[in-house]
Amino acid sequence: MRRTIAEHTAAVRELLAPALQRLREHAPETIPVGDPDLRTRVTAAAILTGTPLPPFDNSQMDGYAVRAADLADASASAPVSLPIGRTTAAGDRIGQHAPGTASPIMTGAVVPRGADAVVPIERCEPPQFGALSRVGDPPPTGSVAFSAPVEVGRFVRRAGEDARVGSEILPEGVRLTPARIGVLAAAGVVAVPVRPTLRVLVCSTGDELLRTDSLGAVSRGAATGLIHDANTPMLAAALRDAGAVVTTLRSGDRANDFRDAVLGSLAEVDLVITSGGISAGAFEVVREALAPLGIAFGSVAMQPGGPQGLGSLDRDGTAIPVVCFPGNPVSALISAETFVLPLLRDAAGLPAERRRERLRLAHDAESPVDKHQVRRGRIGADGRVTVSAPGSHLLSELAAADVLVHLPLGIDHFPADTPVDTWRLHD
Numbered sequence: 001m002r003r004t005i006a007e008h009t010a011a012v013r014e015l016l017a018p019a020l021q022r023l024r025e026h027a028p029e030t031i032p033v034g035d036p037d038l039r040t041r042v043t044a045a046a047i048l049t050g051t052p053l054p055p056f057d058n059s060q061m062d063g064y065a066v067r068a069a070d071l072a073d074a075s076a077s078a079p080v081s082l083p084i085g086r087t088t089a090a091g092d093r094i095g096q097h098a099p100g101t102a103s104p105i106m107t108g109a110v111v112p113r114g115a116d117a118v119v120p121i122e123r124c125e126p127p128q129f130g131a132l133s134r135v136g137d138p139p140p141t142g143s144v145a146f147s148a149p150v151e152v153g154r155f156v157r158r159a160g161e162d163a164r165v166g167s168e169i170l171p172e173g174v175r176l177t178p179a180r181i182g183v184l185a186a187a188g189v190v191a192v193p194v195r196p197t198l199r200v201l202v203c204s205t206g207d208e209l210l211r212t213d214s215l216g217a218v219s220r221g222a223a224t225g226l227i228h229d230a231n232t233p234m235l236a237a238a239l240r241d242a243g244a245v246v247t248t249l250r251s252g253d254r255a256n257d258f259r260d261a262v263l264g265s266l267a268e269v270d271l272v273i274t275s276g277g278i279s280a281g282a283f284e285v286v287r288e289a290l291a292p293l294g295i296a297f298g299s300v301a302m303q304p305g306g307p308q309g310l311g312s313l314d315r316d317g318t319a320i321p322v323v324c325f326p327g328n329p330v331s332a333l334i335s336a337e338t339f340v341l342p343l344l345r346d347a348a349g350l351p352a353e354r355r356r357e358r359l360r361l362a363h364d365a366e367s368p369v370d371k372h373q374v375r376r377g378r379i380g381a382d383g384r385v386t387v388s389a390p391g392s393h394l395l396s397e398l399a400a401a402d403v404l405v406h407l408p409l410g411i412d413h414f415p416a417d418t419p420v421d422t423w424r425l426h427d
């Protein structure tokens, strides 16, 4: 198998099509609003609120609830003084406001019956609260003076002014961003119907990998030959961002163990993604385990991400797609960005493509003529892009980059100021 990017993209699309079609036919899932995975999901129905937002008339300020009519004649030269009534704090049940009094009220507290406006404490005399009387306390004492009238409704947040009962707080088909999760929670929605999503098994391989739960430990370097597993958290995050539900599997270089672990996980997943163990070495665990099961390995004319594997595993008559990426972390993520994430984002109702822009190179760049090279670039103050070195182990360069920079097949020299296609990496 030796392919161009376009050929491999088409092959991956064809391989994943039945799984994505099954997804569209599934009934929606219902996820609790507190579930951390909700963040990447998309509503499967419009959500109506059963409660008004705000749920009751409440104060926008700390101050005094009054009847506006009582302050109609107030002025700086002739302030109106009112006896202080019972206090309502946020969380207190609704109180009763007596005409001709001023009821202390805190931000968010229910406006007491009989009051129709709030005057902020700093506009009152004295401009701070003294001893307050709440329900159950001895009766309130003292008075407070107002030196200006107040209009009805001032600093009162009306029940339902944000959303009326039965109104749509979220439409169907939108991603559950923080603000949208916030409005669901505010409306007391317990669980939300979401579009079904692909369940992906992310497998990282290699005897060199320290366990993910050792993150935080300093790598012990050449004495051990071990490194931290970057690909599992990275690919899992990328796939979750694309709307997938992810489980992970780490394996050493024993092919039988890896094969058994993957086959043992198939019941729970719709797609298997692997990284590492597919090129020309002597211990290529993914290739050794999966080639006998029909997964094809070969290369795509791109760099990084040259070695690739593709095929499917049988689960009781259903073909579960398997997509194998190279192990170098930059290669693995760029492979995911190129071949898999757009399909998943599209299926999840998200924009399939990264933000694409044509930017000018800030300097000359060289690229292998027989490969489509994907470099990492930073956008300078003049809008031109500076690319970093091509090595596919340079993960900190990837993390620091703003864009992926596409240097197409067939050209080996790109002079400064050449316009190139770029994909925004982090938004």
Ligand SMILES: Nc1nc2c(c(=O)[nH]1)N[C@H]1C(S)=C(S)[C@@H](COP(=O)(O)OP(=O)(O)OC[C@H]3O[C@@H](n4cnc5c(N)ncnc54)[C@H](O)[C@@H]3O)O[C@H]1N2
Residues within 6 Å of the ligand: 204, 205, 206, 208, 209, 227, 228, 229, 230, 231, 232, 275, 276, 277, 278, 279, 280, 281, 284, 304, 305, 306, 307, 325, 326, 327, 328, 329, 331, 392
């Ligand atoms: N003789 C040849 N050697 C290599 C070729 C080739 O064509 N001929 N291709 C090179 C290219 S390009 C790539 S990309 C890699 C791909 O190799 P594998 O997919 O077999 O990956 P590994 O050998 O297992 O690992 C490569 C590299 O990445 C590191 N790695 C792997 N998994 C992780 C992980 N989860 N977290 C962090 N780092 C990981 C691994 O330690 C290696 O350094 O092959 C080249 N060789």
Ligand code: MOO
Residues within 6 Å of the ligand: 302, 303, 304, 305, 306, 307, 326, 328, 331, 332, 391, 392
């Ligand atoms: O294809 Mo490898 O991914 O160049 O480093």
